[in-house]
Amino acid sequence: xxxxxxxxxxxxxxxxxxxxxxxxxxxxxxxxxxxxxxxxxxxxxxxxxxxxxxxxxxxxxxxxxxxxxxxxxxxxxxxxxxxxxxxxxxxxxxxxxxxxxxxxxxxxxxxxxxxxxxxxxxxxxxxxxxxxxxxxxxxxxxxxxxxxxxxxxxxxxxxxxxxxxxxxxxxxxxxxxxxxxxxxxxxxxxxxxxxxxxxxxxxxxxxxxxxxxxxxxxxxxxxxxxxxxxxxxxxxxxxxxxxxxxxxxxxxxxxxxxxxxxxxxxxxxxxxxxxxxxxxxxxxxxxxxxxxxxxxxxxxxxxxxxxxxxxxxxxxxxxxxxxxxxxxxxxxxxxxxxxxxxxxxxxxxxxxxxxxxxxxxxxxxxxxxxxxxxxxxxxxxxxxxxxxxxxxxxxxxxxxxxxxxxxxxxxxxxxxxxxxxxxxxxxxxxxxxxxxxxxxxxxxxxxxxx
Amino acid sequence: xxxxxxxxxxxxxxxxxxxxxxxxxxxxxxxxxxxxxxxxxxxxxxxxxxxxxxxxxxxxxxxxxxxxxxxxxxxxxxxxxxxxxxxxxxxxxxxxxxxxxxxxxxxxxxxxxxxxxxxxxxxxxxxxxxxxxxxxxxxxxxxxxxxxxxxxxxxxxxxxxxxxxxxxxxxxxxxxxxxxxxxxxxxxxxxxxxxxxxxxxxxxxxxxxxxxxxxxxxxxxxxxxxxxxxxxxxxxxxxxxxxxxxxxxxxxxxxxxxxxxxxxxxxxxxxxxxxxxxxxxxxxxxxxxxxxxxxxxxxxxxxxxxxx
Ligand SMILES: Nc1nc2c(ncn2[C@@H]2O[C@H](COP(=O)(O)OP(=O)(O)OP(=O)(O)O)[C@@H](O)[C@H]2O)c(=O)[nH]1
Ligand SMILES: Nc1nc2c(ncn2[C@@H]2O[C@H](COP(=O)(O)OP(=O)(O)OP(=O)(O)O)[C@@H](O)[C@H]2O)c(=O)[nH]1
Ligand SMILES: [Mg+2]
Ligand SMILES: [Mg+2]
Numbered sequence: 001x002x003x004x005x006x007x008x009x010x011x012x013x014x015x016x017x018x019x020x021x022x023x024x025x026x027x028x029x030x031x032x033x034x035x036x037x038x039x040x041x042x043x044x045x046x047x048x049x050x051x052x053x054x055x056x057x058x059x060x061x062x063x064x065x066x067x068x069x070x071x072x073x074x075x076x077x078x079x080x081x082x083x084x085x086x087x088x089x090x091x092x093x094x095x096x097x098x099x100x101x102x103x104x105x106x107x108x109x110x111x112x113x114x115x116x117x118x119x120x121x122x123x124x125x126x127x128x129x130x131x132x133x134x135x136x137x138x139x140x141x142x143x144x145x146x147x148x149x150x151x152x153x154x155x156x157x158x159x160x161x162x163x164x165x166x167x168x169x170x171x172x173x174x175x176x177x178x179x180x181x182x183x184x185x186x187x188x189x190x191x192x193x194x195x196x197x198x199x200x201x202x203x204x205x206x207x208x209x210x211x212x213x214x215x216x217x218x219x220x221x222x223x224x225x226x227x228x229x230x231x232x233x234x235x236x237x238x239x240x241x242x243x244x245x246x247x248x249x250x251x252x253x254x255x256x257x258x259x260x261x262x263x264x265x266x267x268x269x270x271x272x273x274x275x276x277x278x279x280x281x282x283x284x285x286x287x288x289x290x291x292x293x294x295x296x297x298x299x300x301x302x303x304x305x306x307x308x309x310x311x312x313x314x315x316x317x318x319x320x321x322x323x324x325x326x327x328x329x330x331x332x333x334x335x336x337x338x339x340x341x342x343x344x345x346x347x348x349x350x351x352x353x354x355x356x357x358x359x360x361x362x363x364x365x366x367x368x369x370x371x372x373x374x375x376x377x378x379x380x381x382x383x384x385x386x387x388x389x390x391x392x393x394x395x396x397x398x399x400x401x402x403x404x405x406x407x408x409x410x411x412x413x414x415x416x417x418x419x420x421x422x423x424x425x426x427x428x429x430x431x432x433x434x435x436x437x438x439x440x441x442x443x444x445x446x447x448x449x450x
Numbered sequence: 451x452x453x454x455x456x457x458x459x460x461x462x463x464x465x466x467x468x469x470x471x472x473x474x475x476x477x478x479x480x481x482x483x484x485x486x487x488x489x490x491x492x493x494x495x496x497x498x499x500x501x502x503x504x505x506x507x508x509x510x511x512x513x514x515x516x517x518x519x520x521x522x523x524x525x526x527x528x529x530x531x532x533x534x535x536x537x538x539x540x541x542x543x544x545x546x547x548x549x550x551x552x553x554x555x556x557x558x559x560x561x562x563x564x565x566x567x568x569x570x571x572x573x574x575x576x577x578x579x580x581x582x583x584x585x586x587x588x589x590x591x592x593x594x595x596x597x598x599x600x601x602x603x604x605x606x607x608x609x610x611x612x613x614x615x616x617x618x619x620x621x622x623x624x625x626x627x628x629x630x631x632x633x634x635x636x637x638x639x640x641x642x643x644x645x646x647x648x649x650x651x652x653x654x655x656x657x658x659x660x661x662x663x664x665x666x667x668x669x670x671x672x673x674x675x676x677x678x679x680x681x682x683x684x685x686x687x688x689x690x691x692x693x694x695x696x697x698x699x700x701x702x703x704x705x706x707x708x709x710x711x712x713x714x715x716x717x718x719x720x721x722x723x724x725x726x727x728x729x730x731x732x733x734x735x736x737x738x739x740x741x742x743x744x745x746x747x748x749x750x751x752x753x754x755x756x757x758x
Contacts, residue, residue, distance in 0.1 A: 036505055042686035045496045108684065109709065109737070110565025118596075139737070141604035145597035149618075153596075193712045220565065224502040224686020226714035247564060250649040252688040275564065275595070275647075 009033050009071035022059045022070065030074045031056060041255035041292045044228040047262045055081050079289050085258060086285035091242060091267040093184075093214045100132070100183035102174065102210060106203055106238065107218035108230060109191030112246035112272055114143065116218055117188040118150035119272065119280035124184055125156060132182040134173035135160025136206070137190035147188055154277060157182070166190070166202060170210045187212065194233035203238055214241045216269065219260055221248045227256035228263050235264045246272035249279065255292050328387045331419045332379050375415050377405040390416055475500070476531075476755060484527040486519060501717035502686050507724065511537050535755050541720055542747040547704050547729035550675045551579075555587070555633040555641045557666055557673035560706075561659060562680035563692055564647030567708035567734055569598065571680050572644040573605035574734065574742035580611060584639040589629030590615035591622040591662060592646035602644050609739060622646065622658065623665045630669040643674070650695035663700050677702050678731065682709040683716035693722040702726075707745065708734030 012029045031052055038048045059077050064070050095101050103120065105113040114137070121131040133151050135158055137143035144160040151158035157180075159173040170187055177185040189206070192199035207215065217240045219227060234240060243264070245257050248271045257268055268283040379387065381404035386393050393401070393416065402409045475497045479490060495508035514537060518524040524533060550556060558575070560568045569592070576586045588611050592598035599615050606613035614629040626643060633641035645662060648655035666673040679696050681689050696702055707716045710733050719730055730745040 039499045039505055040687055042502075042688070045500045049496075108712070110567060110682065112565060140601070141608070142597040142600035145600045146595075149596035195713060220684070222563070222686060222688040222692075223684050224689075224714065224718065225500045226502075226684045226686075226712070229713045230684070247649070249651075250563070250688065251651045251691055252686075256686065 009074055012071065021064060022062045022073065024056070024060050026070070027056065027059055027074060030071070034074070034078050037293060038255060038258075041253035041294065042224050042227070042259075043255035043292065044225050044259035044262075047228065047259045051081070051085070075293065079286075079293060082258070082289035082292060083285045086261060086288055087267050089282065089284045089286075091269045091283065093242065093269060095183075096213045099181070100174065100177040100185040101214075102185045102187065102212040103214045103216060104187040104189065104203075104207065104210070104212035105216050105218055105244070106189050106234065107191065108193065108220070109140075111191065111218045111220045112244075113191065113218045114146050114150070114188050115275065115277075116216075116244050116246060116270070116272055116280070117147060117186045118154060118156075118277045120184075120186050120270075121151070121156040122154050122277045123280055125154060129184065130180075130182045131156050132173060132177045132180070132185045133158040133160075134170055134185060134187045136166040136169045136187055138162050138164070138166055138169075139190045143188075143190065150277060167206050167209065170206050174210055194230045194237070200233075200237045207238060215239060216242050216244050217260070217264075217266075218244045218246060219256060221245050221254045221256065222250065222252040223256040225259075228259045231260040232263050235266075240264050240266050242267050242269040244268075244270045244272065245283070249273040253292050253294065254288055257288060258292060328379055328382065328390050328415075328419055331422060332376065374405070374407050374411055378402075378407055378412055378415050381405040390419060480528050480531040480534075482526050482528040486515070486524070486527055486530070490527060491515070498717070501715045502689075503717035503720045504687060504690075507541070507721060531755065531757075535751060535757070538720065538751050538755065539747070541724045542751065547731050548744065549731055550703070551584070551640060553672065553675055555630075555638050555670075555673075556675045557630060557633070557641045557643065557670060558676040558678060559643050559645065559663065559666065559674040560678055560680055561645050561696060561700075562647065563649055566647065566680040566682045566685075567706075568592075568647065568680045569601050569605070569644050570737060571706050571708060571732065571734055571742065572602065572642045573609060574739045575732070576605075576611045576640075576642055577609040577739035578742060579640050580609065585636075586611050587629065587633045587636065587638045587641045588613045589625055589641060589643040591625045591629070591643050593618055593620050593622050593625065594646045598644075598646065623661050626662050626665045627669060630666050630673060634670060650692045650699075656695070656699045659696075660700055676704060676731075678704050678706050679728075680706045680708060681716075681719070681722075682714075683707055684709060684712060684714040685716075685718060687718065689718035690721050690725070693726055693728060697726050697728060702728045704729050704731035706730075706732040706734060711735040711741070 009030050012033055034055065035048055035052055038051065039045060043051070055074075055078055058081065059074060062073065062077070064073050093101070093103060105117055107113055114135075117133055121133050124131045133147055133156055135144040135147040137147075144158075144162055147160060148158045157176075159176055160169055164172070166189065173185055173187070177183060187206070187210070189203055190199070192203065194200070206212075215238065217231060217234050219231070223230070231240070231243075243257070243260055243266055245254065245268055248254060260266075261268060268285075268288075271281045271283050273279045273281055378401060381401045382393075386397065386401075393412075398409050398412045402412050405412075476494075479494050479497065484490060491508075491512045494511070495505060498508040498511075499505055511534060515524060515530055515533060518533060524530060549558070560572050562568050572588060576588055579586050588602060588606055590599045590602045590613055592602075593616065596618075599613075599618055603613050603615065605611075614625065614632050616625050616628070622645065629641055629643060643662070643666070645659065646655075648659065650656065663674060663677065677700055679693060679702050681692065685692070693702065693705070705719060705722065705728055707719055707730055710716055722728055723730065730747075733743055733745050735741045735743070
């Protein structure tokens with residue numbers, strides 16, 4: 001649904017013409033695109049405002065690296081800044097000197113607290129610890145049943161009794177953890193609104209008495225602008241130590257995480273990626289930054305490209321493209337280079353204009369990546385003439401090549417078909433001459449050295 | 451709408467609270483002597499985005515406003531306010547839908563992403579319809595989530611409505627089959643089917659939903675009479691993708707916008723209504739059975755952008 005930000009930025013710079021240096025003037029329009037992208041990713045508008053200011057300060061006056069386009073350069077600055085803001089990865093919840101380590105979960109209704117409590121219990125049990133769960137939600141119908149069912153599935157004991165007060169449940173759980181030597185103790189609390197004073201008092205009282213070592217705010221990744229208000233209120237009223245971002249297995253861009261992180265200053269500890277109890281992951285800021293920008297994990301490829309680009313090879317390839325002389329030998333070179341860079345579909349998806357054009361084609365090609373060795377062998381079995389003029393390869397030649405390379409005729413057909421497809425795609429690209437000139441610095445093709 | 455009868459003051463309170471913020475911020479934009487310039491539109495855009503209404507609608511309004519300016523019909527910033535209200539009214543014009551309860555049984559299918567408020571909305575709606583003198587049956591077709599069946603059963607016991615259910619982990623299609631059969635045999639007025647939360651991006655779960663709909667349809671031609679997507683107000687831009695995907699998969703007849711008792715404005719519904727034409731039929735403003743009511747576009751807009 002969203003064009004990759006880099007593509008959008010590229011068109012901004014295309015309109016402006018070539019620039020060797022980022023200036024206040026020429027990045028204005030680009031920053032506007034960044035702003036819209038961030039807002040569309042649900043980053044709070046106030047957070048966006050200050051973020052853009054910071055990026056502007058960093059960007060103005062920078063020379064555009066010869067291997068990058070101005071669009072990519074801006075994306076890189078934005079991305080680096082985002083990663084910085086999102087904080088370090090692998091935040092771990094420290095073990096308390098005197099067990100049990102107490103972890104309390106809180107958040108809005110339906111954000112995923114109970115599920116996350118079970119996921120954490122599973123994670124710690126896998127690490128050889130003996131967790132205890134406390135079901136302190138006495139309001140939602142069958143909330144205690146829910147945690148008890150999950151606990152039973154995991155073989156983790158659960159303390160909870162709807163006839164007791166939430167604080168009493170937590171108290172009892174802590175005693176039980178102490179006597180049975182169970183740690184960590186994970187407190188699941190009821191969902192509550194950040195403006196519900198009575199309910200905030202309840203959780204404050206639990207915090208004051210039980211003194212959890214880690215208070216985690218559980219935030220739904222699909223949350224919009226309101227995330228800031230919610231996090232701010234919970235943080236001032238109760239205090240937050242770390243964040244859990246749930247439901248990241250969908251297609252929400254997760255900009256709320258940035259907002260929440262910005263207003264609380266707290267690290268994101270875990271990410272929920274499914275309904276099952278094993279669907280919990282440590283947080284990776286670079287992944288989330290790419291996702292917020294709508295560009296998958298490909299950003300690191302820009303960096304790889306920076307190292308891998310060889311201007312001469314690039315120009316040679318562009319020339320060949322122009323002359324429509326993209327041979328099987330070139331094809332093989334491309335496949336080899338691409339293999340050194342990473343997953344083919346990601347690399348191809350990065351090329352402006354190509355990503356959209358290929359839709360599925362990229363995945364298809366990437367699927368064949370396993371077959372690169374076979375392709376190598378096939379091309380080795382061809383005569384030089386066949387490599388430069390694949391159109392001469394008729395049925396009997398196909399059989400010979402298959403035999404010579406120890407592959408099948410259908411493998412040979414597949415290779416030829418792919419080469420033809422790629423060539424066709426490149427022809428289409430050729431139509432976009434302006435863009436092509438600018439593509440020199442991009443990973444994938446046609447610009448890579450091995 | 452007759453099932454509205456149980457509604458309390460808190461409905462108004464809840465809705466008002468969630469809209470206060472926006473109207474306060476709009477005040478500074480629609481100052482009479484403020485020049486209508488790019489800065490104004492940028493500010494308005496940010497406010498609308500802050501309400502999760504989104505940048506696209508803001509851009510559209512800007513075009514419309516510029517047009518009016520060109521024709522000289524708008525010269526002062528405060529004249530933008532009625533224009534903006536009219537723009538929103540036009541946008542929400544599709545939201546005149548009420549629940550189709552004209553069948554016996556009327557079958558309502560509740561669906562949506564995880565944790566949006568489906569089960570609670572089923573219970574609230576069942577309670578209100580029952581209060582209105584209708585006979586109601588609930589079906590626990592979320593057989594997946596831990597204690598989802600118990601949750602609906604607890605509600606059912608509390609409000610005095612029977613719940614058709616099977617064991618946890620059983621086939622939800624079988625539950626729907628049973629429920630439609632029971633509802634027909636018992637000649638109840640309304641059957642409300644609670645389904646498991648599912649992300650719109652998971653094709654196997656979307657297929658399952660299509661199957662549930664088909665089973666109901668095969669049992670009772672015309673059913674389900676309502677396929678309602680439950681969406682919570684804190685949801686941001688992703689709410690649109692949700693609605694689009696669910697709409698594409700089974701065809702939505704309406705939305706239920708829940709959790710309006712918080713500070714979130716549920717602005718994404720404006721975009722959903724505008725681009726998909728799916729009306730908002732119910733709003734939820736709390737966790738009690740009374741905290742549900744019909745969506746009233748005029749009031750929504752009044753609260754969003756008060757007349758003065
Ligand atoms: N897809 C997906 N679903 C999740 C994730 N985490 C939780 N859920 C689902 O979200 C819904 C709500 O989760 P709960 O754990 O019940 O949420 P809660 O915060 O405890 O809810 P309340 O106690 O009512 O406030 C359930 O359907 C969960 O299965 C996740 O990471 N991905
Ligand atoms: N404040 C508030 N909370 C609500 C509202 N509607 C539902 N909830 C709460 O939101 C949480 C989730 O509600 P459920 O009805 O279990 O949501 P669901 O969509 O059935 O969840 P899954 O079946 O797990 O996908 C519960 O704690 C409800 O009490 C509402 O209008 N306002
Ligand atoms: Mg819970
Ligand atoms: Mg439910």
